[in-house]
Amino acid sequence: MNGHLEAWIDAYLDGELSITLKRQADAHLARCQSCRDLVAERKNLTALLQGFPPASGLKPGARFVAEVELQLKPRREAARLRSQVMYLSWQFFPVVLLLALAFVQTVSTLSSIVGVIPGANQILANRATLLPGSPILSIEVSDLFNILGVFNPLGWNLFTGIAAVLVISLAYVSWLAGWWVLNRRLAASLG
Amino acid sequence: MKVLEVDTTADETGLVSKAQAGDREAFGELVRCYRVRVINVVYHMCGDANLAEDAAQEAFIRAWQHLLDFQPHSSFRNWLYRIAVNTALDISRRERPDVDVESLELASPGENIEADLEQRERSRQIRQAVLGLPQASRGVLILREYEGLSYREIAETLDISIGTVMSRLNYARTRLAEILRPLMEGR
Secondary structure (H helix, E strand, O other): OOOOOOOOHHHHHOOOOOHHHHHHHHHHHHHOHHHHHHHHHHHHHHHHHOOOOOOOOOOOHHHHHHHHHHHOOOOOHHHHHHHHHHHHHHHHHHHHHHHHHHHHHHHHHHHHHHHOOOOHHHHHHHHHOOOOOHHHOOHHHHHHHHHHOOOOHHHOOHHHHHHHHHHHHHHHHHHHHHHHHHHHHHHHHHO | OOOOOOOOOOOHHHHHHHHHOOOHHHHHHHHHHHHHHHHHHHHHHHOOHHHHHHHHHHHHHHHHHOHHHOOOOOOHHHHHHHHHHHHHHHHHHHOOOOOOHHHOOOOOOOOOHHHHHHHHHHHHHHHHHHHOOOHHHHHHHHHHHOOOOOHHHHHHHHOOOHHHHHHHHHHHHHHHHHHOHHHHHOO
């Protein structure tokens, strides 16, 4: 805290300053007449503002509550459950991503172990051609997947691992963006 | 100024949970607990008692509609205040409140006409000064001066930083001190 108290005066009077800052403020006030005048003015203002009294002549509480209850639209149970399921799914999405990342890391590690065993790659390559799924793809796509080792998890190479981590990262960033947008929309909807 | 204090901590969580599950009676109880506070927040924002009651009802209806979005770990009161402030701003934009001088409380009605008139004029000036503040600063000032919220609570309620709370409050009070200086000097 340097100089006069103008910027801190409200926090000082509202009891929002830390003990250290309050001591500094007290020390400054002891030697600064203009800041003491400012404190007096603020206190005077706070007292004066009480001249804007709370609302009076209100309708009885029971009537107010009854009028509100009459205007409440029924909430559907299905909508409530759907909302809860959506909320939980949304909350657990990062956990799913974390599990996916753990899976990718495990497979990559196993692949590197298999890579150093002599002849293991050839055996896995032969088995990969027997795996279902590849015949329904075009040759080019099938070849690409074979190169990446998609149909043969234990034969994943470096590129497959990097691609998987990139996809997971992208999904996480999208989740963060969605979370931010959702919060902004929620804040706006409350208005 | 002390608004009506209501014990809202004991069963509030249970009431909110029940209301989230669709229990209208539980929500009605929450409305009963917070009615005066919400009306006063809106009243200090817009300056019209009748309008404030309508706006407060609208705020409660909005709260009911969005109750499933309320996170149990946060403060229900602050969440409700946020809706109240936003509703008050919407109402103020939609309708120009009439000057509701008659609703102002007087110190000793009927006994001393001159003093009453002076008090009435003082109240009018104070209210005009508060209502003349920019909306953002007014909201912070009202939550602090009339509802007694801490800076952290105001920041949470209005979804702004504590630094912004401090700067808006400083601006509001400095501005009010300038406008109301003649009244303060006359005290």
